[in-house]
Amino acid sequence: MLEPSHNNELPAIPGKRYFTIGEVADLCAVKAHVLRYWEQEFPQLSPVKRRGNRRYYQRADVITIRQIRSLLYDQGYTIGGAKQKLSSHEVKDDTSQYKQLIRQMITELEEVLDVLNAPVK
16 A cells, blocks of 8 residues: 555656556656566556566556555565555555555546646747
Protein backbone atom coordinates (compact mmCIF):
# COMPACT_ATOMS: atom_id res chain seq x y z
CA MET A 1 0.00 0.00 0.00
CA LEU A 2 1.19 3.44 -0.74
CA GLU A 3 1.28 5.80 2.16
CA PRO A 4 -0.11 9.26 1.38
CA SER A 5 3.28 10.85 1.97
CA HIS A 6 4.84 8.73 -0.78
CA ASN A 7 2.19 9.41 -3.40
CA ASN A 8 3.50 12.93 -3.90
CA GLU A 9 6.99 11.65 -4.65
CA LEU A 10 5.87 9.56 -7.63
CA PRO A 11 4.62 11.25 -10.79
CA ALA A 12 0.97 11.05 -11.75
CA ILE A 13 -0.02 8.19 -14.03
CA PRO A 14 -0.91 9.58 -17.48
CA GLY A 15 -4.27 8.73 -18.99
CA LYS A 16 -2.91 6.14 -21.40
CA ARG A 17 -4.00 2.56 -21.90
CA TYR A 18 -0.55 1.00 -22.25
CA PHE A 19 2.88 1.95 -20.91
CA THR A 20 6.32 0.77 -21.99
CA ILE A 21 8.75 -0.65 -19.45
CA GLY A 22 10.76 2.59 -19.57
CA GLU A 23 7.68 4.69 -18.82
CA VAL A 24 6.70 2.42 -15.93
CA ALA A 25 10.24 2.54 -14.57
CA ASP A 26 10.02 6.35 -14.52
CA LEU A 27 6.49 6.38 -13.07
CA CYS A 28 7.41 3.98 -10.26
CA ALA A 29 10.99 5.15 -9.60
CA VAL A 30 12.58 1.74 -10.19
CA LYS A 31 14.93 0.44 -12.86
CA ALA A 32 13.67 -1.64 -15.80
CA HIS A 33 15.67 -4.69 -14.73
CA VAL A 34 13.94 -4.55 -11.34
CA LEU A 35 10.55 -4.62 -13.09
CA ARG A 36 11.59 -7.66 -15.11
CA TYR A 37 12.70 -9.38 -11.91
CA TRP A 38 9.45 -8.52 -10.14
CA GLU A 39 7.52 -10.06 -13.05
CA GLN A 40 9.19 -13.37 -12.23
CA GLU A 41 8.53 -13.06 -8.49
CA PHE A 42 4.99 -11.65 -8.41
CA PRO A 43 2.30 -13.49 -10.40
CA GLN A 44 0.09 -10.37 -10.15
CA LEU A 45 2.36 -8.69 -12.72
CA SER A 46 1.67 -9.86 -16.22
CA PRO A 47 2.30 -7.20 -18.82
CA VAL A 48 1.06 -7.78 -22.34
CA LYS A 49 3.93 -8.91 -24.55
CA ARG A 50 3.84 -7.96 -28.20
CA ARG A 51 6.17 -8.46 -31.13
CA GLY A 52 9.81 -8.45 -30.24
CA ASN A 53 8.81 -9.53 -26.72
CA ARG A 54 8.11 -5.89 -25.82
CA ARG A 55 6.26 -5.40 -22.58
CA TYR A 56 3.22 -3.16 -22.35
CA TYR A 57 1.84 -2.48 -18.89
CA GLN A 58 -1.69 -1.33 -18.12
CA ARG A 59 -2.75 1.14 -15.43
CA ALA A 60 -3.59 -1.70 -12.98
CA ASP A 61 -0.07 -3.07 -13.46
CA VAL A 62 1.44 0.34 -12.65
CA ILE A 63 -0.63 0.56 -9.47
CA THR A 64 0.42 -2.97 -8.48
CA ILE A 65 4.07 -2.09 -9.11
CA ARG A 66 3.70 0.99 -6.91
CA GLN A 67 2.23 -1.23 -4.18
CA ILE A 68 5.14 -3.67 -4.50
CA ARG A 69 7.61 -0.79 -4.40
CA SER A 70 5.99 0.60 -1.27
CA LEU A 71 5.99 -2.80 0.45
CA LEU A 72 9.64 -3.46 -0.36
CA TYR A 73 11.23 -0.02 -0.13
CA ASP A 74 9.04 1.95 2.26
CA GLN A 75 7.62 -0.68 4.59
CA GLY A 76 10.66 -2.97 4.67
CA TYR A 77 9.05 -6.21 3.53
CA THR A 78 11.12 -8.98 1.96
CA ILE A 79 10.14 -10.38 -1.44
CA GLY A 80 8.47 -13.33 0.31
CA GLY A 81 6.62 -11.08 2.74
CA ALA A 82 5.46 -8.78 -0.04
CA LYS A 83 4.19 -11.80 -2.01
CA GLN A 84 2.16 -12.95 0.99
CA LYS A 85 0.83 -9.47 1.61
CA LEU A 86 -0.22 -9.03 -2.01
CA SER A 87 -1.84 -12.46 -2.25
CA SER A 88 -3.75 -12.03 1.02
CA HIS A 89 -7.22 -10.58 1.15
CA GLU A 90 -5.92 -7.53 3.03
CA VAL A 91 -4.66 -5.88 -0.15
CA LYS A 92 -7.72 -6.79 -2.18
CA ASP A 93 -10.05 -5.32 0.43
CA ASP A 94 -7.85 -2.33 1.18
CA THR A 95 -9.12 1.03 0.01
CA SER A 96 -5.70 2.59 -0.56
CA GLN A 97 -5.64 1.40 -4.18
CA TYR A 98 -9.02 3.01 -4.78
CA LYS A 99 -7.94 6.20 -3.03
CA GLN A 100 -4.91 6.37 -5.31
CA LEU A 101 -7.13 5.90 -8.37
CA ILE A 102 -9.43 8.68 -7.19
CA ARG A 103 -6.49 11.03 -6.58
CA GLN A 104 -5.19 10.18 -10.05
CA MET A 105 -8.57 10.93 -11.62
CA ILE A 106 -8.76 14.24 -9.80
CA THR A 107 -5.31 15.17 -11.09
CA GLU A 108 -6.30 14.24 -14.64
CA LEU A 109 -9.56 16.18 -14.40
CA GLU A 110 -7.70 19.24 -13.13
CA GLU A 111 -5.38 18.99 -16.13
CA VAL A 112 -8.38 18.83 -18.47
CA LEU A 113 -9.91 21.82 -16.70
CA ASP A 114 -6.69 23.78 -17.16
CA VAL A 115 -6.73 23.01 -20.88
CA LEU A 116 -10.39 24.05 -21.17
CA ASN A 117 -9.77 27.28 -19.24
CA ALA A 118 -6.73 28.21 -21.31
CA PRO A 119 -7.23 31.33 -23.44
CA VAL A 120 -8.10 30.64 -27.06
CA LYS A 121 -5.52 31.94 -29.53
